[in-house]
Amino acid sequence: MPDDRDARRADRDAAGPGPDARDAAARAADHAGIDRLAATLVPALIAKLGTLNVGELEVHEGDWRVRLRRPAGASATYGRRVTDRPSRTHPGHEQHGHAPGTPEPHRSSRALPGPGHGASASAAASNGSGPAGATSPGLAPVGPGRGGEPVTSSGVGEGGHGPGPSDPNADAAAQIATSPAVGVFQPGPKSVAGTRVRAGDRLGVVDMLGVPQEVVAPVDGIVVGVIVDAGTAVEYGQELVHLQPAVATEGR
Amino acid sequence: MFRKILIANRGEIALRILRACRTLGVEAVVAYSEADRDSLPVQLADEAICIGPADARRSYLSAPAVISAAIVTGCDAVHPGYGFLSEDETFAEVVGAHDLTFIGPPPPVLDRFASKEGTRRLLGGYGLPTIPGSDGMLRDDEHALAEAARIGYPVLIKPSAGGGGKGMRMVRTPRELDSAIKVCRSEARSAFGDDSLYLEKWLEDNRHVEVQVAVDRYGQGVHLGERDCSVQRRHQKILEEAPTPALSPAARADLCERAIRAVVAAGYENVGTLEFLVDGAGDFYFIEINCRIQVEHPVTEMLTGIDLVATQIRIAAGEPLGFSQADVQLRGHAIEFRINAEDPAHEFRPGAGIVESFHAPGGPGIRMDSHLYPGYEVPPYYDSLLGKLIAWGPDRATAIARGRSALDELVVDGITTNVEIHKALLTNPTFLDGRMTTNLLDRIGSAAFLAAAART
Numbered sequence: 001m002p003d004d005r006d007a008r009r010a011d012r013d014a015a016g017p018g019p020d021a022r023d024a025a026a027r028a029a030d031h032a033g034i035d036r037l038a039a040t041l042v043p044a045l046i047a048k049l050g051t052l053n054v055g056e057l058e059v060h061e062g063d064w065r066v067r068l069r070r071p072a073g074a075s076a077t078y079g080r081r082v083t084d085r086p087s088r089t090h091p092g093h094e095q096h097g098h099a100p101g102t103p104e105p106h107r108s109s110r111a112l113p114g115p116g117h118g119a120s121a122s123a124a125a126s127n128g129s130g131p132a133g134a135t136s137p138g139l140a141p142v143g144p145g146r147g148g149e150p151v152t153s154s155g156v157g158e159g160g161h162g163p164g165p166s167d168p169n170a171d172a173a174a175q176i177a178t179s180p181a182v183g184v185f186q187p188g189p190k191s192v193a194g195t196r197v198r199a200g201d202r203l204g205v206v207d208m209l210g211v212p213q214e215v216v217a218p219v220d221g222i223v224v225g226v227i228v229d230a231g232t233a234v235e236y237g238q239e240l241v242h243l244q245p246a247v248a249t250e251g252r
Numbered sequence: 253m254f255r256k257i258l259i260a261n262r263g264e265i266a267l268r269i270l271r272a273c274r275t276l277g278v279e280a281v282v283a284y285s286e287a288d289r290d291s292l293p294v295q296l297a298d299e300a301i302c303i304g305p306a307d308a309r310r311s312y313l314s315a316p317a318v319i320s321a322a323i324v325t326g327c328d329a330v331h332p333g334y335g336f337l338s339e340d341e342t343f344a345e346v347v348g349a350h351d352l353t354f355i356g357p358p359p360p361v362l363d364r365f366a367s368k369e370g371t372r373r374l375l376g377g378y379g380l381p382t383i384p385g386s387d388g389m390l391r392d393d394e395h396a397l398a399e400a401a402r403i404g405y406p407v408l409i410k411p412s413a414g415g416g417g418k419g420m421r422m423v424r425t426p427r428e429l430d431s432a433i434k435v436c437r438s439e440a441r442s443a444f445g446d447d448s449l450y451l452e453k454w455l456e457d458n459r460h461v462e463v464q465v466a467v468d469r470y471g472q473g474v475h476l477g478e479r480d481c482s483v484q485r486r487h488q489k490i491l492e493e494a495p496t497p498a499l500s501p502a503a504r505a506d507l508c509e510r511a512i513r514a515v516v517a518a519g520y521e522n523v524g525t526l527e528f529l530v531d532g533a534g535d536f537y538f539i540e541i542n543c544r545i546q547v548e549h550p551v552t553e554m555l556t557g558i559d560l561v562a563t564q565i566r567i568a569a570g571e572p573l574g575f576s577q578a579d580v581q582l583r584g585h586a587i588e589f590r591i592n593a594e595d596p597a598h599e600f601r602p603g604a605g606i607v608e609s610f611h612a613p614g615g616p617g618i619r620m621d622s623h624l625y626p627g628y629e630v631p632p633y634y635d636s637l638l639g640k641l642i643a644w645g646p647d648r649a650t651a652i653a654r655g656r657s658a659l660d661e662l663v664v665d666g667i668t669t670n671v672e673i674h675k676a677l678l679t680n681p682t683f684l685d686g687r688m689t690t691n692l693l694d695r696i697g698s699a700a701f702l703a704a705a706a707r708t
Contacts, residue, residue: 181304181317181320182301182302182303182304182317182320182321182324183320183324184324208316208317208320209316209319209320209323209350211316233324233325234324235301235302235303235321236286236302236303236304236305236311236317237286237302237305238302
């Protein structure tokens with residue numbers, strides 16, 4: 001990333017006295033390049049890296065370069081919130097810093113009582129075993145310069161339960177059903193650990209001022225467990241239900 | 253006083269409200285969209301809650317999301333800031349229906365002042381001169397043509413809803429009127445969801461002067477002087493100052509006293525701003541009232557030493573104002589420069605991107621209200637305001653000198669800002685003489701204005 005920015009700055013400096021000196025054609029070409037990257041290349045790369053057992057992919061297109069890299073110990077960047085801090089009002093927050101798919105024992109024991117508990121815990125443990133675990137790639141895009149902007153532009157305006165425009169962990173988040181609204185979470189029958197679900201199935205609702213907003217499964221798979229207790233206040237985009245994707249399950 | 257306030261806004265004003273809450277000892281929760289996850293107010297807040305995606309219609313403009321966030325975080329009041337839901341009386345009502353307090357005028361007061369045309373009639377009845385305008389909303393083209401002929405060209409087409417200069421057009425001939433109305437209607441419909449338009453006489457070479465007022469629930473009200481917002485680009489304010497160089501001290505006092513008398517008599521409550529146009533002869537005409545805190549409120553804070561946001565919160569909590577007109581002392585001169593992510597070389601096109609470095613100027617009389625920090629990514633979804641630089645001095649010349657020095661010191665690298673237009677203004681003879689009118693920039697075009705300044 002820094003090298004890209006340096007390159008852009010050098011580009012500007014070379015072009016003239018200020019950042020405005022770049023001519024319109026160069027800008028238009030840049031915009032077209034970014035659009036192309038956002039629309040086709042980035043999603044394809046994310047999918048590719050998710051299936052490969054490598055740490056990094058890099059592709060050059062025109063003047064732009066896209067590099068996708070698994071963070072060392074993919075779990076570190078899994079929690080979405082850079083700005084997270086302990087909060088009295090977000091009792092569901094504290095788990096965000098944890099490894100993917102390793103719910104806190106006390107939380108999972110409350111959320112997943114009964115026979116489903118052991119199974120889900122072991123599934124979770126294998127899931128979070130390390131950066132090479134193909135089921136939790138924890139991708140973070142690096143470069144070109146503007147961080148996640150291409151991803152952002154393609155993510156806006158889509159369904160309320162996507163990984164979120166600025167979420168670099170697009171693939172990782174696909175295993176988590178997130179909150180479509182700010183409100184109070186009520187898990188449904190299909191959120192019980194071990195339940196086989198299809199993408200789009202209703203896992204529960206978030207009650208926003210008395211209007212239930214559906215929490216849906218982002219992928220086909222098996223429910224590992226709920227991350228947040230019933231009746232908890234949740235924010236938009238908060239991780240609610242953990243899923244083991246069907247493809248990965250069959251691959252094992 | 254409130255226990256906990258939800259700040260339903262973003263950027264510099266969210267930060268400003270957070271500071272006021274801290275000063276008052278009230279807890280605050282910053283509500284944010286996904287695009288603002290890494291924003292400074294979110295980072296500095298004790299608590300923050302994501303209310304929706306980047307699209308403002310599903311976050312900052314979503315009444316259910318904002319109210320639900322206030323409820324689940326245990327807030328008892330909502331501060332809307334400016335823009336977004338700040339002047340939506342339906343939102344204020346729904347907030348009240350959920351046992352929360354809307355920080356601003358109470359819903360019945362907002363309702364009374366909701367229509368610009370109704371407000372002009374109301375305050376006109378309490379002694380404020382108003383600009384000759386159409387008789388109510390324009391019904392159709394014939395009505396518009398007849399009213400324009402009666403008022404006399406040029407006329408200004410204005411939307412009844414909304415503000416900030418959006419959806420307004422000036423027309424000089426009947427031929428222009430027809431197509432301009434079509435454009436204004438569609439703009440107003442998409443921006444405000446209401447395409448009612450009315451006409452006003454266009455005053456050539458006018459100045460925009462506004463009076464800041466604060467009125468408590470018990471009918472105690474003060475004015476806090478006026479602000480001159482004549483420096484505009486396409487009806488968008490970019491520089492504001494106080495006192496106005498347009499009026500004599502006696503005329504300023506007369507304007508402010510008539511404004512506060514009228515709003516108190518009309519039952520206004522909380523902080524608010526009455527906007528006036530002042531013509532070349534020094535006559536003033538009331539145009540509209542803004543029932544919220546305004547972007548340019550720091551100008552008044554610099555002159556009075558009164559925290560307007562804290563005052564707004566205290567009044568909403570039902571506290572008495574606690575000071576009288578005699579306690580309001582206006583000292584010196586202040587100028588605010590709006591620093592926008594806009595490219596003056598390209599028609600002020602709004603920009604976005606990463607702030608590679610940021611340095612806020614300092615020194616005597618300098619204040620910078622900004623949410624920037626190095627590494628911050630300015631999202632492309634919202635308005636382009638990056639911050640406000642305010643320069644105070646004992647007199648206008650000192651404020652200008654300090655402003656010039658501070659603008660030179662300001663560093664915002666990585667994104668293009670409009671700072672050049674401010675530097676150009678501070679070399680412009682018309683501005684330096686205090687003779688600027690609202691068409692100062694648009695008359696010759698901002699590009700030509702910048703080029704002219706570069707030659708001097």
